[in-house]
Amino acid sequence: MRIRFDSHSLEKFARRLRFYAGGFARYYLPSAIFRFMFRRRIASLTDAERAYAENRVNYYVRLSPDASLDPDNSVEVRQFRFPWRKKHRFSGYFFDLFPLVRIGRPTDRFSYLFGDINFETPSPQFVKSRPVAGNGHSNSVLTLLDSVRHFSFITDTIPYGDKKPLLVFRNVVRNQPHRTAFLELYHNHPLCDAGQVNDDEYVTDRAFIKNYIPVDQQLGYKFIATIEGHDVATNLKWVMSSNSIAVMPRPKIESWFMEGSLIGDYHYIEIRDDYSDLPEKLRYYLDHPDEAEAIIRHAHEYVAQFLDSDRELMIGRMVASRYFSLLG
Numbered sequence: 070m071r072i073r074f075d076s077h078s079l080e081k082f083a084r085r086l087r088f089y090a091g092g093f094a095r096y097y098l099p100s101a102i103f104r105f106m107f108r109r110r111i112a113s114l115t116d117a118e119r120a121y122a123e124n125r126v127n128y129y130v131r132l133s134p135d136a137s138l139d140p141d142n143s144v145e146v147r148q149f150r151f152p153w154r155k156k157h158r159f160s161g162y163f164f165d166l167f168p169l170v171r172i173g174r175p176t177d178r179f180s181y182l183f184g185d186i187n188f189e190t191p192s193p194q195f196v197k198s199r200p201v202a203g204n205g206h207s208n209s210v211l212t213l214l215d216s217v218r219h220f221s222f223i224t225d226t227i228p229y230g231d232k233k234p235l236l237v238f239r240n241v242v243r244n245q246p247h248r249t250a251f252l253e254l255y256h257n258h259p260l261c262d263a264g265q266v267n268d269d270e271y272v273t274d275r276a277f278i279k280n281y282i283p284v285d286q287q288l289g290y291k292f293i294a295t296i297e298g299h300d301v302a303t304n305l306k307w308v309m310s311s312n313s314i315a316v317m318p319r320p321k322i323e324s325w326f327m328e329g330s331l332i333g334d335y336h337y338i339e340i341r342d343d344y345s346d347l348p349e350k351l352r353y354y355l356d357h358p359d360e361a362e363a364i365i366r367h368a369h370e371y372v373a374q375f376l377d378s379d380r381e382l383m384i385g386r387m388v389a390s391r392y393f394s395l396l397g
Contacts, residue, residue: 138192185198229358240304309368
C-alpha cells in the first residue's frame, strides 16, 4: 500500500492516534463515571439546548411503538467488551459506541451492527448508516460510528472565486455500478477531472484510472463530486466545510450527519440520479457565482452544528438513553 504524506493524510493519522489513545483510556473507567457525567451534562442544559438535542434524537431514533429486541441478537451493557480475539474487530466502531451505551444499567440489553449498512435492519440496532427514513419508522438507530474516518472537517483558505472552474472526482470504485456510470459519462468531459484511484481487479475500463489527488489539492476545484459508495459519501463532511461545493444526487443513505435533511441547491448542488444534468448545473453556477457562494455559506452553517464534540457526545448518549427506555 502506498503511503501518502499530504497534509490531510498526516492530520488523519494524528487524529487516529488521539482517537485510539482516548478510547483505550476510557475503556477501563468504571461505568458509574459515565452515568454521572451524563446526568450532570443533561442537568446543565438550557431549555433551548434541550429542545435542539431532543430534535436531533428524534431524527436518529425512529423506532415504532411495537419495536422489540431480538433476544438472540443482543448483549447486556456489562457484556460489551473489546473483541480482542476477533480478526475483524471494528475497533473504530467499538470505541465510538462504548462510551454511549455505558450510560445504561449493567443489565440493559442492546443490539448493534457494524460496517456499511445500506438496508433496514430487522430489529432495533445501533448502526452507522441506514436508508433515508424520511418521516417513517426505522429499526436502524443512527449513532456516530467510525467517526475517526467519516467525521472529518477542514479549514479551507482558498476563496471560491480563486478555484478552478471544474468538478473533481477521485474515489475508489469497487463493485459500485453507480460510480462506474458516473465515470462512463464524465471521465473525459471538459468540465470534469474525474477518475478512480484503484488499479486492481475491480477496474472496468483502464481509461477511468487517474492519478491520486490529495485533499488539499482537491480544494483547488470549485466543485467536488460526493457520490455515495457502499453507504454514504465519505467525503461529504469535509467538502461541505470547505469553500468548494458538493455535487451529488439526493442522498439515499443517511448517517449521523443527517444527510436526509439536506436541501438540494441550498446545501449542495443536486443533480439527477442518472447524472445527466451535471454539465447544465455546473454551467449555471459558474454563470451565477453569487448563488454558488450562497450554497457554500449554507453548507458551513449546516456543518457548524456538528463541531462541538462535547455536545455530540451528549446527544449520542441521549440516543442510547432513548433506545434503552423504549425497549425496556
